[in-house]
Amino acid sequence: MVFGGASAARHGRTSGDVCMVLPFRAKTAMDAKEAGLGFHELCDAYGRMIGHDYSDLTIEDANRVRSFSNISLPEACATLFDQGLSRFSMSDNRNGLDLVMISMPAPGSELIYEQRGICITARGGDAILHSTAERLISHSTQVGEVLAVALPRRKLMALVGPDALGHIRKLTMDDPACRLFRCYAQSLLTLENDPDFRLADRIGDQLAELAALAIGASRPGHEQIREGTALQDARFHQAQQFIKRNLTEPGLNETHVARALCISPSAVRQLFGRRGSSIGRFIREARLARAYAMLSDPTAMPRRVVDVAADCGFESMSAFYSAFRTAYGCSPTEALRKN
Known part of the structure; x- marks a missing residue:
């Protein structure tokens, strides 16, 4: 120094x-x-x-x-x-x-x-x-x-x-x-x-x-x-980290994040809205990113697609397949087969 x-x-x-x-x-x-x-x-x-x-x-x-x-x-x-x-x-x-x-x-x-x-x-x-x-x-x-x-x-x-x-x-x-x-x-x-x-x-x-x-x-x-902007940026980061740690919870929403951050649900919506996003979109994209990483990792233990979906908090397999294909241009099964 x-x-x-x-x-x-x-x-x-x-x-x-x-x-x-x-x-x-x-x-x-x-x-x-x-x-x-x-x-x-x-x-x-x-x-x-x-x-x-x-x-x-x-x-x-x-x-x-x-x-x-x-x-x-x-x-x-x-x-x-x-x-x-x-x-x-x-x-x-x-x-x-x-x-x-x-x-x-x-x-x-x-x-x-x-x-x-x-x-x-x-x-x-x-x-x-x-x-x-x-x-x-x-x-x-x-x-x-x-x-x-x-x-x-x-x-x-x-x-x-x-x-x-x-x-x-x-x-x-x-x-x-x-x-x-x-x-x-x-x-x-x-x-x-x-x-x-x-x-x-x-x-x-x-x-x-x-x-x-x-x-x-x-x-x-x-x-x-x-x-x-220190408070807003720090709270936004804290919200991101909480979401990523709790992706396995199917009902994860703004209320859970608000309770963890000790702020109101509307304040949580504002945190993401100021950045041109929404908390729902962030949760969905974080779940998809985690699912893709799990399915495409060649060093991971063999996993069933349904188990990966559950581990990432998806309650509907049809919604999971549709969102995954939109995001990555292939189905979860195809991503798994590429390993």
Whole structure:
């Protein structure tokens, strides 16, 4: 990670008005075994990426912590650890970056972080907000998957005010804004290619806006967020993910999505309508895409077409055949025979 430099120039900025500039790259995954790295080397590699030194590591973690994936955009950074570190001391940022980090343990895990003498515990579903400008100590005892997102302090401060970022604190995922932030941050790690600069800036802005809502936006911050698209985009992504996870449910509809997102059915319809679609069309196309993938996968176990249709939530075989042929120019049986 660097401050200013070539990345800033590409965006038409100077180091004086940039609050955070990270290496602009697509998703980076590192597996210790594949890379021929030891445990300490893996931690050092991650530390160099984010500008920190790790010390006080434990031998117990050496047998668990083997990989992480990271994506850095100019003003946002997300890292997913397959297994987080239980014990460590993380130095202040060595690259001169003043960042705020939101660390989120997966269900069944917990984080116990200490900073400036304040100790915070967050169990699966909650998060810990902390600074990267000061030393952080971990006392965690039950650590699994951890998602960590770093954002510029100055950018967040403009939305929440300085007092909200003054000390380490817990954020609860009972808050819909926190859940939206986590969902949107996870989607960042699914990017397969370099996003263009405009998209990268938009993602950074939207993560900051969602984080501000989770932390507690000031009145001016709320007004700025209302005028943007972060909430709508994050909710749309959350709706898509919920639908894809529940395609096997034959009666899946806007009511189920609305209940999961804690919004009204009409708000769900608006999410898809603003994008020139409908929730019914999205569900149908997602089911067809899943069915096609299952039928055309030569490595899959032999499946009957009727079973595939049921697994994808189709209640009528005639409707399934008709929609499949319209979408792919062949019948489900013909797609299966091509394997």
